[in-house]
Amino acid sequence: MKENILLNLETIRQRIQKACEKAGRRHQEVKLLLATKTVSAEHIKTALENGTTLIAENKVQELKEKYDALKDIPHENHFIGHLQTNKIKDILKYDVVCVQSLDRLDLAEKLHQRLLSEGKTIEVLIQVNTSQEESKFGVHPDNAVELTRKVSEFSTLKVKGLMTIGLFSAETEKVRTCFKILKNLQQEIILQNIANVDMKDLSMGMSGDLETAIEEGATIVRVGTAVFGARMYPDSFYWNEGKGV
Numbered sequence: 001m002k003e004n005i006l007l008n009l010e011t012i013r014q015r016i017q018k019a020c021e022k023a024g025r026r027h028q029e030v031k032l033l034l035a036t037k038t039v040s041a042e043h044i045k046t047a048l049e050n051g052t053t054l055i056a057e058n059k060v061q062e063l064k065e066k067y068d069a070l071k072d073i074p075h076e077n078h079f080i081g082h083l084q085t086n087k088i089k090d091i092l093k094y095d096v097v098c099v100q101s102l103d104r105l106d107l108a109e110k111l112h113q114r115l116l117s118e119g120k121t122i123e124v125l126i127q128v129n130t131s132q133e134e135s136k137f138g139v140h141p142d143n144a145v146e147l148t149r150k151v152s153e154f155s156t157l158k159v160k161g162l163m164t165i166g167l168f169s170a171e172t173e174k175v176r177t178c179f180k181i182l183k184n185l186q187q188e189i190i191l192q193n194i195a196n197v198d199m200k201d202l203s204m205g206m207s208g209d210l211e212t213a214i215e216e217g218a219t220i221v222r223v224g225t226a227v228f229g230a231r232m233y234p235d236s237f238y239w240n241e242g243k244g245v
């Protein structure tokens, strides 16, 4: 397994490099984030000891379970799952530096209150439902600018960009449309010049579609399967949680 992870990491780096070349971008512009849901701390450790530094969980429970085993290895934790407000204090306790899945005002409000009381700040990305599927989380594209504006008013939340999952499809052009929506929203928000909002990051692209995402401007690609192998649970287990669909 260890050898597989190392080989897979090398393959992913080459894919990122090639996609950047094709898009006329520098590979340093694109960060590799490892999506570590269901992956054991031991395997994550292997990746962290071999040139990766950015990891993210979807569930607070998994973050908690792996925390001790990983805390002495230098790395950065993002959060990419649906965040329930009653789990906010855990996010802070386990050193998450960026919540990429901020998708609603009440979550922003509660996060802000907690951060204020702890004297902390946190980075956030606004998650947009670019595929507009009922089953996915994220703010509707039409409401993304307004949500960004409202979130920017909370002094403890540092908006760093946008995140999307996009359509899960073999039809590249349909997937590309989702990424273009995110890019266009980024441009629109930049033009509005909102105080306390930095639109530098576009977190989009996963194992199957990272090339398309990089062509459309991704600065963070989130990769799980292509590094750690297939997961036992369907992604719907992580993505639809609480939506009852």
Ligand SMILES: *Cc1c(COP(=O)(O)O)cnc(C)c1O
Residues within 6 Å of the ligand: 035, 037, 058, 080, 081, 165, 206, 207, 208, 222, 223, 224, 225, 226, 235, 238
């Ligand atoms: C699981 C997950 C990924 C990675 O997906 P793969 O297809 O395994 O690369 C990226 N983003 C989010 C939000 C995820 O839940």
